[in-house]
Amino acid sequence: MADRHMFTWQQILPIAVVATSISFIAGCSMPVARSAGDKFTIPVNLLVRQQNRDPTTSQNTALIVQKPQAYQQVVARLAQAQKAQLLNFPLPSEFQGKTLKDIKFKSKNKKDKAIIKQPLLKPIALTFDDGPWEKSTSQVLDILKKNKIKATFFVVGRQVQMYPQLLKQIVADGHALGNHTWSHQYHMFSQSAAAREIDKTSELIYKTTGVKISLFRPPGGFLNNGLAAYAHQKKYAVVMWSADSLDWRYRQPSTLIDRVLREASEGGIVLMHDGGGDRAQTVKALPQVIAQLRKRGYKFVTVPELMEMEDRQLLANKN
Incomplete structure (x- = not known):
């Protein structure tokens, strides 16, 4: 029975890690990733102020930038790790x-x-x-x-x-x-x-x-x-x-x-x-x-x- 309890915790632990990690990454992304889908927007005036020059377009204009690939890679690695853990069954x-x-x-x-x-x-x-x-x-x-x-x-x-x-x-x-x-x-x-x-x-x-x-x-x-x-x-x-x-x-x-x-x-x-x-x-x-x-x-x-x-x-x- 001890083996079964251990197997149960082996399944629960990676799931908790995946959920916590994804929540943390998503939370960090929320201030900037406001639009739906795989893209988010950054106002032009914010980018220009960082470069110490005046914007030449309206403040409503935005640059379309891709989400960081790191986010997707981390999620994929965590999902793969969880799947592998579930397949690591203890041989009776x-x-x-x-x-x-x-x-x-x-x-x-x-x-x-x-x-x-x-x-x-x-x-x-x-x-x-x-x-x-x-x-x-x-x-x-x-x-x-x-x-x-x-x-x-x-x-x-x-x-x-x-x-x-x-x-x-x-x-x-x-x-x-x-x-x-x-x-x-x-x-x-x-x-x-x-x-x-x-x-x-x-x-x-x-x-x-x-x-x-x-x-x-x-x-x-x-x-x-x-x-x-x-x-x-x-x-x-x-x-x-x-x-x-x-x-x-x-x-x-x-x-x-x-x-x-x-x-x-x-x-x-x-x-x-x-x-x-x-x-x-x-x-x-x-x-x-x-x-x-x-x-x-x-x-x-x-x-x-x-x-x-x-x-x-x-x-x-x-x-």
């Missing part, structure tokens, strides 16, 4: 150093189990690997935003290095992040090499977004090449999948849609890709995947939200 202990492919909801209480089985409460998590990618990541983000869905992105370090702004956009849109190594290789790794692949990626993600990573997905789903072992040692949750779109193999969107629908399940984790090559078929299939899953009574959550739901249920069962 039952998932630390463990591997999972889905969440199996179990309840001792038949009444509770019946409630969980209601169609509108069937959670499923969409996940996207191998990004950020120059074109397709933005397209996927647009589709998710249009449908008001939060997903989980397992990102590759070298891609983050190439497209940091895309990673920032993923966080700004409220999606969860996971580590997918630095170079996305399948071969065997020594412990030191595995450490470089995983640590370097998590460090860059934190430096870019302020998000601390606790989820890891091994490239190709390989669990025995040294990467997953190091991730377990570092208390990451190693996240696999229960529904594979195989969008890296098939070029027909209809095939991807059929595979996801056939393998979808309550508490399931769907594997798709926003990077690693041409993902035009994924972009085409995604709206239909979303629509058809919703029609079947699924609601979309992030992997951390799935874990939190399971954690709450475990606590309820203990009580």
Whole structure:
């Protein structure tokens, strides 16, 4: 319970800081920023008196000046910091150093189990690997935003290095992040090499977004090449999948849609890709995947939200 209280204060504190900072900045701006919109006016006679010469125009004439960029930059940084803080969820202990492919909801209480089985409460998590990618990541983000869905992105370090702004956009849109190594290789790794692949990626993600990573997905789903072992040692949750779109193999969107629908399940984790090559078929299939899953009574959550739901249920069962 102490962890939950701490998490609550971690959420409240950045919100209070943002509110106080914005109020202070806005208060400082009020004496001069009187007009609506992104502009304010300064009377010509005031500017001229400061330059020790008489005004040549009416006192009602004004200069239109842009608001200081610093104001907008500070607000943006504070908002980004708050968003990152909200995404820094504490990984429940039952998932630390463990591997999972889905969440199996179990309840001792038949009444509770019946409630969980209601169609509108069937959670499923969409996940996207191998990004950020120059074109397709933005397209996927647009589709998710249009449908008001939060997903989980397992990102590759070298891609983050190439497209940091895309990673920032993923966080700004409220999606969860996971580590997918630095170079996305399948071969065997020594412990030191595995450490470089995983640590370097998590460090860059934190430096870019302020998000601390606790989820890891091994490239190709390989669990025995040294990467997953190091991730377990570092208390990451190693996240696999229960529904594979195989969008890296098939070029027909209809095939991807059929595979996801056939393998979808309550508490399931769907594997798709926003990077690693041409993902035009994924972009085409995604709206239909979303629509058809919703029609079947699924609601979309992030992997951390799935874990939190399971954690709450475990606590309820203990009580």
